[in-house]
Amino acid sequence: MIRPALAAVFTFAASASIACDGLEVTQETLVGGTICAPSEPQRIVTLDPYYSLLMAAELDLPVIGTALSGDSLPSQVEGVWDTDPELVGQMTSPDLEAILALKPDLIIGDAYSQAEIMEQLSEIAPTALVDTADWKTYLRTVASVAGADSTADEKLAAYQTAVAETAAALPEGATVSFLRIVPGGFQVYVAGPSAYAPMAVLTELGIERPPFETVSDDTVLKRPTMEGLLELQGDVMIYTIGGAHHDGDAKALEDEVTSNPIWQALPSVKAGRAYRVEPTHWMGFGGLDSAYEIIADIRDIYGLPE
């Protein structure tokens, strides 16, 4: 119970609303609660290259600048706009001078990384910092501040249809364990209220997770050791190695793990049902495209037609 209490003490109080001549948006998922956005934004700057940028791209919003994480634009947004967005620095510390120079009319970012400069950002343009762990809510929030609600509704409805179709085709009571291998450790992304998006997609597909991988609190991931992997009792093991920025085969690291007798004692491995997936979407989730890729991987694993 300490977390909600702390959160209440430490989060921003909702600011009083003032007269707005554009689009007044009130969402619980916005830092500050209410922002006064332009009714048709023409010059959007996004502050992270993940949800904010990728979802803005999926919603066909006019993004003219973005902050990065790493040194290049994510491949998903190549060719989305006639001219690539200008870079305004790293998402952890975007250059305010660069944002000023772009003269944006709307700034979109995430609540965790950019709260530090919220004040200065708001002086430059209406700033929507989105505060939610749920990717579909994130998409809807971005759509609502940019006046793109109908596009979001349409795309999400199509997505729900695809989910229902696959869920119906999957075998009853399918259980899946999901594991990410990093040097020196393991990460198990769990199903729960704050689940990382790909895990939420699995849950929507009706896929069950073993008890160790299911939580009722805000846990996002667990870090078991090799011995702890014995808790991963799913019929199917889906594992990935490294992160979205990795494109090599990581063979040595994979061998180090898969040659271990403990790994070989896992039920899914014994049954020959351990599948390696690419980390691009599983670990670099960016919205609808990624969700469709994850559904495609699941269909592949269970032998459903594409």
Add this chain to the structure above:
Amino acid sequence: MTTLNITPQTGWSPDRKALTVSLTLTAALLAMALASLCFGLTTMPPADIWATLMGDPPDVNSDRILTLRWHRLIVGIGVGICLALSGAILQAILRNPLVEPGVIGLNSGAALAAAFVLVLTTGAISNASLATAAILGATTAVALVTALAWSPGNLQPMRLILAGIAVASLAGALLTAAMLAGSPQRLPRLLVWLSGDLNGVSAKDAHLVWIALAGALPLVAFVARRLDIAMLDPVSGAGLGHRQRIITYALLGLAAALAGIATAVCGIVVFVGLVAPHLARRLTGPMNRRVLPAAALIGALIVSSADLFGRTIDPPTQLPAGLICGLIGAPFFFLLMRRHHG
């Protein structure tokens, strides 16, 4: 203690030499200040700065850009002064040149509290909450260290240092645990905070640090001479008795407060508290009444130049000043160490 042979022999009186050093450093700082206002993503020549100040900005954004740079500059200078003075005072009262504000648990306490608030809560965290948490964490850690090292007699430097290391280790381990336990999504801001970033400091931060300095600087000036007495006190516990003990603890509190304010405003800035007093001593000799002003100016120079460097080296990437301090400070340190040795 009198004449450690580390200053070049010039035949000048130490006071006159210290004055020259201070004037030179002040001139360097002024030059750095002007450069900080001129350079950034776009260069703003002094003429444009002047025009903007006179209410005739050459570009619609000139005013805002200048404000951003001005806040970074004065917060950077203030933070540098705070950390350098804090380090100099601690090195004097604890009689150990390896001491810096982190040694009394300050950084680790602040970092742990910040991590707790940033990583283990939900929702967006305001700067004020973060600063409050940092100050609370730093105060708790310093109080804990002092209590653990408490002895009935005078303050025993070695005990304080050892207790500080113990508390810092524990807090450091807890910080690692918090980072591993928290959601990965929430880590970037913590990483930046731990790096001492001046990007996004506001007028409020500037007020906080300079109001604190306005209170602290006269105190520091007042205690500078006492500090030399404290250093000359040959045996800890003996010497000048009860009065001296109170003064020593008061100085410890002052040093903690100075570094605590700096940390609250811009996160963890390493290096300055350790190195600025060293450099100052090499320039002015060991007496604290000469070391303190020089150290303060050097601290201000290090932080403000680190910030300028960090935001102009590869724009629009902003490298945090706290990290650049360590990078540009280290070569200087080795250079000086070498020159005065060989």
Add this chain to the structure above:
Amino acid sequence: MTSLRGTPLFLGVALLLALAVLASLSIGIRIINPFAASGTLDAILLHASRIPRTAVAVGVGAGLGLAGAILQTVTKNVLADPGLLGINAGAAFAVVVVLSLVDAPPSLAILGVVATAGALATGALAFALAGGTRTFEAQPLRLILSGGVLAIALGSLTQIVLLLQPGAFEASQVWLAGSFADRSVQMVTVYLVPSVILLLAGFALAPTLSVLLVGEVQSRSLGVDVGKLRIGAFAVAAGLCGMAVSLAGPVAFVGLIAPHFGRALVGQRLLPSFVLAAASGAILVLFADVAARRLVAPAELPVGIVIAMLGVPFYLILLRRRARL
């Protein structure tokens, strides 16, 4: 060690170490029989996880304890810690840089080699920057100062890489926390012989280093080349730290406090105090690791936090008992 008082003390420590090893072999998420018959799940866990893990903990604990004891003797400063030589910072920097450059995460064994290279290069650089051989002979404390500054600079560089390459952060976070778990049997075997040689070399230094305690001038008159001795000691300590960081990642605090246990128990007699530093380092690390596995099972705590939590109270008791450490 020939004194009668010494024998029970060392027997007691040996017993405690044996107990710690046994605990480490049998206690984990599951409690297993350390003498399980092969083919059972217990035996798989024992061979694939517990034995290498215990071996790594013993090697790292003893290595860091001994390295700390050597450094504190040579520099005559009880604050000298392997971390202060910049060794952990150098290892972390090398690992993070490699992880930010590669297009796929490498195996743990490769990271170990990278870490050692970074650690030893940094140790050598600290040594050179402190003024090299001549200065080191005269002012060993200077080495600590330059090591400390180097550690800060490398730490800053590491953080910059992590900020600019978030992928490297994800990949290195676990390694940077330090751990004894999941090192493969093959990896542990490779390190066995060099570790034993380094430990023996460290113990062998003790009688000669004792000479330093009587003072420099006297040691020279006894025919000891103080400078060479200090450099040899530094090299062994750096080797031990490089081995430790390679196996387990950066593990703090052990190198600082284990020597204090040694001194508290046998005073300034170097050989017994070195042996006790190594043994208490191993014991501390083993018990901490066992606790780390059990406290939040089936998850684990980072072992560093348990080492600190076990070590700090002991350290503070020592601090209070001894007016001057």
